Amino acid sequence: MSFEPKILGIACNWCTYTGADLAGTTRLEYPQNLRVVRVMCSSRINPSFIFRAFQLGADGVLVGGCHPGDCHYNTGNLYARRRLAVTRKILEFAGIEPGRFRVEWISASEGNKFAEVVTEFTRQIKNLGPQNKFKISQ
Amino acid sequence: MTSSFKSIEENLKAEAGKLLESGRVEIVLAYGRGYDENHPMPFVAKHPSDVANMVFNEYCIHNLARYLVRYPRGTKIAVAVKAADCRAVIQLIQEEKIKRDDVVFLGIPVYGMKNPKTGEIIDSKTTCGMYNPVLYDVLLGEEVHGQKIVSPYDVLADYEAMDKEARWAFWKKEFDRCIRCYACRKACPMCYCDPCFIDQSKPRWGDKSPQSHGNLMYHLTRFHHLAGRCIDCGECSRACPVDIPLYLFHKKVAKECEEMFGQAAGMSIDDKPALVNFRVDDSDKILE
Amino acid sequence: MSRIGVFVCHCGLNIAKTVRVSELAQFAATLPDVVVAKDYKFMCSTPGQEMIANDIKQHKLDRIIVTACSPLMHEQTFRKVLAASGLNQYLLTIVNIREQVSWVTHDIEEGTAKAKALLNGAVYRARLLAPLTSRVIDVNPDVMVIGAGIAGIQAALELANTGKKVYLVEKNSTIGGHMAQFDKTFPTLDCSACILTPKMDSILQHKNITMLTSCEVSEVKGFVGNFDITIRQKARYVDHGKCNACLACTEKCPGKGVSEWDEGLVKRKAIYIPFPQAVPQKPVIDRDSCTFFKKGKCRLCEKVCEQKAIDFDQQDTFIQVKAGAVILATGYDLMDTKPLIQYGYGKYPGVYNALEVERLFNSAGPTGGKVTMRDGREPQAIAVLHCIGSRDKNNSEHCSRVCCMYSLKFAHLFKEKTSADVYQFYIDMRAAGKGYEEFYNRIIGEDVKFIRGKGARVAQSPDEEGRLIVEAEDTITGKFIKVPVDMVVLSPAMVPRADSRDIARLFNLSTDKQGFFMERHPKLAPLSTMSEGIFIAGVCQSPKDIPDTVAQANGAAAEALTIVVKDKMELEATTAMVNPASCCACQNCVRVCPYGAPFFNESKGVSEINEALCKGCGLCASVCPSSAIIARHFTNDQVLAEMEGLMEF
Amino acid sequence: MLKKTAINKISELAAVLMEKGTLLAPVKEAAGFNFREISDAGQVNLHFHNTIISPKSAFFPQMEDFVRYQTGKSILEAAPVELNLKPVFLFGVRPCDVKSFEIMDIHFSGTGAVDPYWKKRREAATIFGHAFDLNEAADPAEFYHTLGIGAADPQGSDIFMVTKDNDLLFKSITPKGKKLLEELTMLTEASAGDRKYFEDYIARGHDYKTRFASVEPKAIATEFESIFDNREFWKNVSNACLSCGVCTFVCPTCYCFDICDETLFNKGTRRRVWDACMFTDFTLEASGHNPRTNVYQRLRQKICHKYSFSIRKYGVISCVGCGRCTRYCPVNIDIFSIVEQAVKAKWYKRL
DSSP states (O other), rough: OOOOOOEEEEEEEHHHHHHHHHHHHHOOOTTEEEEEEEEOOOGGGGGHHHHHHHTTTSSSSEEEETTTTTTTTHHHHHHHHHHHHHHHHHHHHHHHOOOGGGEEOTTTTTTTHHHHHEEEEEEEHHOOOOOSOOOOOO | OOOHHHHHHHHHHHHHHHHHHHHOOOOEEEEEEOTTTEEEEOEEEEEEGGGGEEEEEETTTGGGGGGGGOOOTTTTEEEEEEEHHHHHHHHHHHTTSOOGEEEEEEEEOOOOOOOTTOBBBOOOOTOOOOOOSSSOOOESHHHHHSSOOOOOTTGGHHHSSHHHEEEEEOOOOOOOTOOOOHHHHHHTTTOOOOOOOGSSSOOOOOOOOSSSSHHHHHHHHHHHHHTTTTTOOOOOHOOTOOOOOOOHHHHHHHHHHHHSSSOOOSSSSTOOOOOGOOTTOOOOOGGG | OHHHHHHEETTTTTTTTSOHHHHHHHHHSSTTTTEEEEESTTTTTTHHHHHHHHHHHHTTTEEEEEEESSSHHHHHHHHHHHHTTTTOOEEEEEEEEEETTTTGOOOHHHHHHHHHHHHHHHHHHHHOOOOOOHHHHHHHHEEEEOOHHHHHHHHHHHHHHOOOOEEEOOOOSSOGGGGOOOOTTTTTTEEHHHHHHHHHHHHHTTTTEEEOOOEEEEEEEEEEEEEEEEEOOOOOOOOOOTTTOOOOOHHHOOOOOEEETTTTSSEESEOOOTTEEEEEEEEOOOOOOOOOHHSSSSHHHHHHHHOBBTTTTTOEEEEEEEEEEEEEOEEEOOOOOOGGGGOOOOTTTEEEEEHHHHHHHHTTTTTTEEEEEEESOOOOOOEEEEEEEEEEEEBSSSOOSSSHHHHHHHHHHHHHOOOEEEEESSSSOOOTTTHHHHHHHHTTTTTTTESOOOOOEEEEEETTTTTTEEEEETTTTEEEEEEEEEEEEEOOOOEEEEHHHHHHHHHHHOSSSSSSSSSSSSBSSSSSSTTTTEEEOGGGOOOOHHHHHHHHHHHHHHHHHHHSSSEEOOSSOOOEETTTTTTOEEEOHHHHHHOEEEEEETTTTTEEEOTOEEEOOOOOHHOTTTTEEEESSOHHHHEEEEEEHHOOO | OOOEEEEEGHHHHHHHHHHHHHEEEEEEEETTTEEOOOOOOOOOOOOOOOOOGGGGGSSSSSEEEEEETTTTTTTGGEEOOOOOOEEEEEEEHHHHHHHHHHHHHHHITTTTTOOHHHHHHHHHEEEEEEETTTOOOOEEEEEEGGTTTOOTTTTTOEEEEEEETTTTEEEOOOHHHHHHHHTTTTTOOHHHHHHHHHHHHHHHHHHOOOOOOOOHHHHHHHHHHHHHHHHHHHHHHTTOOOOHHHHHHHHHHHHOOOEEEEETTEEEEEEEEEOOOGGGGGGOOSSSOOSSOOOHHHHHHHHHHHIIIIHHHOOOOOOHHHHHHHHOTTTTHHHHHHHHIIIIGGGGGGG
C-alpha cells in the first residue's frame, strides 16, 4: 500500500477555514490526508502545537491564516508570521525537513487556493515519506 | 589594554561601597567567595561592610541578571555585569521586568573568563563573544580591545552543514541525556516564568518523565520562548550537569532572529522584543 | 467522565454518498465516553433536532457532537437545541464532514477514514469543553460625537432626536467644520452657510446635546457600553457662562492674529469669534496674539466687558464624560502643498490652495466675496490644478474624490465673479455622483478651458512681473504647453488630520497607510471599527463629499443607537482570561493585543484581561510563555487534545 | 575470601557478569562518568573518581512504571507493571555511595511501608564496592570524612574492591558476595601480600582526608532547629541558589518522587519520576497554595531534611558527603560550608 501521510491542518476561522468550506461548496477535490483544527486566528497557534503535532505522528503540518493585512483581528497574523517563522527554523535545526511545515495565507474566497495547496502539500509530504523523528514511539 | 581581575575587584568593591553608603541602591549583586578559589559564588551585598567579601576572578562566570527579578519591583539594585550579562539586563528592561532607573550597571569589561569545569577560556564558541558591556553606569576597568572579533555564530557552521538525519541524531542523543533538573532554565536570566510551561498540568505540554519526547518538547519550546531574547551568555550550558550544548541551539535561533528581524537581543533598551512585535513589511520569505 | 452523544448527519446524500455514515456512528460508539451514537438523514430538520433533545434527556448527555456540515452553517441551530435542553450551548462540537470531507472526495474509503479521524478529534476535544456564560453588562445610554463638522453635527442631531443624550466635542472654538468655510456647494451651488447654519443652531438649542467646543479628548478608558472619556477644555479666557455675546471686546481689541478661519488671508483680533455665524457666538482669546499675554499690559477687553466675563487666569479644565458609544467624525486636513516646491505655493503670492479660494468667494470672507488677489488685482487668467498630491505615489496615493467637482465649482464661480479666462488642468474628470456629470457638462458650456494634463510646474513669468506660467503636458494633443496666468489654484489631497494617529491610539483604532481610520470591513461594516462601540463617519474614514458624509453620519448614528438603545448588552463568551497563579508578569499579552484588552495590574504583579474588550482571537494565549492565559473554547488543552484525537487513527 | 584479577582483564569479568545478569558499571560519557547498564564489556571504565548521578538510580531509577491502563476502560483492566529482574551487579560503587544505600533503606523499607520496587531491586543486586584511590587527592567538594565514612570502607558492599598496582583485589563481605566470588572462576587467588595490602588499605582509608568538621548528629539537629526560623541566615546562604534540581538529582540520599499519569492516544502509564524539593511546584497544593514560595525555604528544607529532620526521626544524617551537590551546583553552593557555618560560626547569634 502506498504511504498515506497524516497531515495536521490548523486554520483560522475567518479566512482559511471558510476558504476550505468554499472548496467544498464548489466541490473541488483534494486528498483526504489533511485533518483540520479550527482556531479563531492563526495567531492562536502556540509554537508548541506544531512540535506536538509532529510528536503525535503528523507527517506534515499546514497552517492557514488570513493574508497579512486582512486579519480579522487586525494584526494577529503579523505576529503569527514571525512566531511561526521561528518555529520553522527550530524544526529545521532539530533535523525536521522544513518541507513538512508550511504556512499559507488563504482567504475566505480562495477555495481554489486551499484545494491546490492541500493537493500540492500532500504530494510533497508523500515524497518526504513518514516522519519518525519526533513521533513518540509507544 | 585590559584591567587585571584584581583591579576590577578593587573597583567593584569601591563602587559597591559608595553605592551602598550613599543609599543609591539597596542591594549590590556581585561575586563572593565560594568553597575554594575556583568556585566563587553570586553574592548579595546589602551593607557597606559586606563589600569586603566580594571577589572577582576568572571563575566569576555567573550571569547575575538572573537574580534581578527575584527582588520586588522598584528595588534599587546595582549589578555587576560582564558583556552578555549586561545585555540580559537590557533585555529585562525591554520586557519591563525591571526599570532602567532601578538598576545601576556596574560594567565589567573582561577577557579571559574561564569555565571552571574545563578550565577553558570562555569566548564566542559558547557565548556571544563580547567582552565590553554595551551599557553601563560605571565601568570597573578599561575596555577590552585587541581581541579578535569572531562572530558568535561561526561555531554553527559545522552543525548547519550536517544533513538533517545527522543533525537529528545529534540532537536526539543530546536531549535524551537530559535529566530534567531544569538547571538550564533556572540559570537563564530570561527564564523568569514561574511556573514554567513544562510544569503545567493543564495543559500538559510534555511528560514530566525524562524521556525523549518530553525532553524534546521542553527544550524546543524553551528555545522558542527565548527566540529574540537569548543574549547568548551560555549559562544554560555551563549549568547543565550532563553538558548538553544548549548554547548551540540558542545561537542558531538568535542568528535566525537577527537575520529575519534585524535585531539582536539585549542591545538597546529602546527595542521591543522581536517576537511580540511585527513590521507590516515583514517578508513572507521568512516562512520559506 | 463525560457523557458524549454523537449525531451523524447524512445530509441526504450530500454526506452519505462519500462517507459511510452508519459505520461512522458505530465507530463513534466504540470511543471512550461516547454514550450514544446515531445517524440520521437530516440532523438539522425538526425531527433531527428533537432526536438530539430527547437523547440529551434520556441519556443524561453532557457533551454533544454533531457530525454534519460546516460549523459556519448550523452551529447556531444546534446550540439552540442544547440551550433548549438545558445544556450549555458551548458544550456542542460540530464535525465538518460535508464541506471538508464528503464534498471534496469521491472515494468513500478515504471519506469515511477522514471522517473517523475528525470525529475522534472532536471526542477528545469535547471531553475538555467547559460551559461558558456570556457576561451581561449595563450600557450607558449616552453617545459622544467627536468632531463637529457636518458629519458630527448630523450624527449628533439624529441621535439627539431619538431622545439620546449626546456630547458633541469640537477642537475649535466654533462648530461647523470645513463646510462652514465654503461658499457654495457642488453640484447644486446652494449656499453652504444657508444649509449648515440652521443645523449648527439646532445643536445649540437641542436639549439633548451638550456642546463642548475648544475641547479635545485626552484619555479614553472603558469599553463598549461603558466608555469613560476625559476631555480637556482649553482655556478660552472668557467665561462663556457670563458672556452675553455683545462682542464689544472684539471691537476694542488692539491685538492682531492671523485668521485661521480665513486660511490666513487676513488678520483677526486677539479676542474674536471666528466668523459671524459661529456657534457658540462667544469670543475666545488667542494667547499668542493677545497684547496682555504678550506684554503684560492692555486688558482692554476686560474693561469694556460689562458682564465681567473676561478671565485671564482661566486654566485648561478636564471634563469626565461617560458614554455607551462613540462616533468619530474628525474630518481632514488639506495637504500642505509647500513641500511641493514645483507649484510655488508660499513662494508666489498668486498661488492659492482650494480652501483659501473658498474664503475668497465667501461674502463673509476676507474680500467680502470679491475675487481679488493678495496684491489687490483681479485676475485675468486663472488656472485650477487638480490632483495636487493626491493620486500621486510620492504623496497620497488615493483620489480625494471631491476635487474634480469643487474645481469645476471654482471655475463657475470665477466665471460668475470675474471676467478671467479659467483653465482646468486635470488628469481625468471624476464625476461619479448624483448630478455630477450634469454639473460637469454645464461647466463645459461655460467657456472654461479644459486641459487634460496634470499641472507639472508653476513658474514666475520671465516677461511680466506677477504673472505665472503653468506648465503641463496636454495629453490629448501630446504637446507640452505653457499657460500664462495671474492666479493658480491648487486642489490638494485631503489627508488625515495631523493628529489622527494620536486619536487612533486613544480609541485603539487602526489607521490605513495614509492615516485614515480603518473600518471593520470595507464593504459590510464601513462605519464600525475593530474597537467595539467606536464608529466613524465622514472624511476621517476616507475622502468623500458632503452627501456621502451626511449619509455616513446618519448610518453611524444608527449603529451607535443599536448599542445605546438597550440598557444591557451581552459580551462575547469565548474571551481570554488570566490565571493569576501562572502569570509570570512578562506582559507579552499587553504588548500584542490589538484591542488593548490585557493590562498589567501593578499592585498584584499580574496581567488581567478586560473581557469587555476581548474579541477571543487567542493571540495572548499563544504568546503567554507560562500558559497562564486561557483562551476560552480554544484552550491549550482543548487544542492539544483535538490534535491528539485527529492523529490517533 | 580475597581474589584478584588484572585491571586490563576487567572486560572479561564484565562479560561473565553480563552472562549472569545485568551489569551496571561506570561508563565514560560526554560530561563524565555514570552508572549504565553495560551492553559491551569493554565499556566498563574504572578510571573514574565518582559518577555524576549517584548509584541510587540502580534501585530507584529516575522513572519507574507502576501501572498501564486505557482511558475509558474499567480500572480492573489496568495492568500493574511487574519487575522481572535478572540478578543485578552494581560494579564500582564508592564507599560513601554504598553508605547511602543503608540510609535509603530506612526510607524505602525501614519505616514499615515497604516500597516493593526498591526492595526487589535491592534484593536482586550484588554490590561491588570500590575504594577511592588513596594516592590521589580528594575532590575539594567531598567531605565524607565528616560523616565518619572512610575512603575504603567495605561495609555495605557484598564484595569490596581495592586497586593494587595493576591488579584489582576482590574481597567478599557478605555471604551473597562470597557465593558470587566463588562462582567467578576467572578470578585468581590473592597472595598473602595482597591480603596485607588490602587490610592496610582499608585502615589507611580512615586517615585519608576530605574536608572535615566535627559533626555530632544530635547536636547538629539541635543547631538547625534553633536557627530554623532565622530567615536572615537562610536568605544569606540561599542568595545565590537558583532553585534548580541538580543537587537533589545527583544526590545519593534524596528520594523524593512524583507520581504522574502519562497518556497518549488513550493508553496511559502511571509512573513515578524523581522530584526535587528545590522545584517551586514541589509543594504546590491543588488549591493553588504553596507553603514554600521562597528559595530560602526550599534550600532550608533540603538541608534541614538531611541534617535535622532525618536525625530526629531515624537517628542518622541523611548525607554521605560525596560532594556531588556542591560539585554540580551551577552557582557553587556548598552544603558543607552551610553546615559548617551553622555549627562553628554561629554567626546568626551576632544578629
